[in-house]
Amino acid sequence: MDQAPGSPRIGQDGPGAPTCYRHPDRETGIRCTRCERPICPECMVSASVGFQCPDCVRDGSGTGHAPAASRPRTVAGGTVTADPRLVTKVLIGLNLAFFLVQLAVGNPFTERFEMVGQAYLPSLGSVGGVAQGEWYRLLTAMFLHGGYIHIAFNMLSLWWIGGPLEAALGRARYLALYLAAGLAGSALSYLVAAPNQPSVGASGAIFGLFGAMAVLMRRLRYDMRPVIALLVINLVITFGWGGIAWQAHIGGLVAGVVTGYAMVHAPRERRNLVQYGTCALVLAAVVVMTVVRTAQLT
Structure with a gap:
């Protein structure tokens, strides 16, 4: 891989x-x-x-x-750079930095920035969440984690999958894919999960990278068995273990496949329009899901 x-x-x-x-x-x-x-x-x-x-x-x-x-140029038309893993390194650094803040500050920090649709307190009722206008949680939750094993697993996956994918797409396209997949995962979690169910983690974005990598390997006619095996293992873990926000994983995976397909199959003469237009459509879907769910909860 x-x-x-x-x-x-x-x-x-x-x-x-x-x-x-x-x-x-x-x-x-x-x-x-x-x-x-x-x-x-x-x-x-x-x-x-x-x-x-x-x-x-x-x-x-x-x-x-x-x-x-x-x-x-890269396969997707991006610029070849001296350090093809720079964005991946920055993303890993941001995740680790946020995790250190979580350890230092504790639950108040995590509760302020985790993905939750509508948080409740018995004495106060609704006290926050995306439904209360805190849309930033869709993004900030992507950089928070629930423990050492959680962040270690996600960061290893980000390095193994993200590095080669960044080299193939180029920095700008890779970052657009990562953010689009992560936000799609958060939005689907908000739409489908219980309003007071919190979730954190980069898993939605990483599942998006898995999906894009599968599309890329098929485009290049590489042996797809390793990435398919890893994806199946992750899906088994997603649905086999309790306490995992499967909605974020599936949302990220679907967005990654759609965006990844546009990245590597866009016709050369309309490459930028197709690639970034697809990212815009994914983000539009994120907004629609968020607006629909907010209307249901308020």
């Missing part, structure tokens, strides 16, 4: 399979990550992400400034 998902780029096989642009007699399913022309094994030049054709390597060598049309 730690194989860099950005390499190589696979084209369509079967009848009419493309041929190498330098060797027309050789069929190939591999394409240059810059210009997307078909290249055979003899013409492949290994790059930081995937393989490039000799022409693109020659255009970008020596000056350090390749032409805009031939700058290296």
Whole structure:
């Protein structure tokens, strides 16, 4: 699973399979990550992400400034960076920082920022929650955790899945996917779960990464059995153990599959529109679910 998902780029096989642009007699399913022309094994030049054709390597060598049309791009069209796991590291750092605050401050901090639809106290009635206008809980709950095992499991999953996925999508697209999946998980939990059921954790966003990784591996024709096995194990844990907010997991997974599909299958000429438009649609669904549930509770 730690194989860099950005390499190589696979084209369509079967009848009419493309041929190498330098060797027309050789069929190939591999394409240059810059210009997307078909290249055979003899013409492949290994790059930081995937393989490039000799022409693109020659255009970008020596000056350090390749032409805009031939700058290296990820599978999803993102910019290739020196540290392809930077956003993943920042997300892990934020989660750990919030967890340390939870340990230092205690329950009052967690109760103020956890995902809860409508909190009650016997003597006071409704005292807070998303239904009381605290929409920020949909986001802040993604950075809180319920214990050492909870955060350790989530951060290991984020590193194993998030790092390779960030390298394949690029920073901006990866962060958009992460936030969209996490918010979708929180919104579905708010919509379906009991109003006073609290939930915390990055699991919704991480399930979204699982879904996007499965889509990416299918697009690249990698062996999908490892990621499918991990996903099945996580789903068994989700529905087999008590005290787990399955709604957040399923919401994040569905949003991850939808957003991930748009990220890696968007046509090149309308790539940004399709990718970020899909993220916007997911966020619109989050708003709709939140508004509908709020109307039911108030």
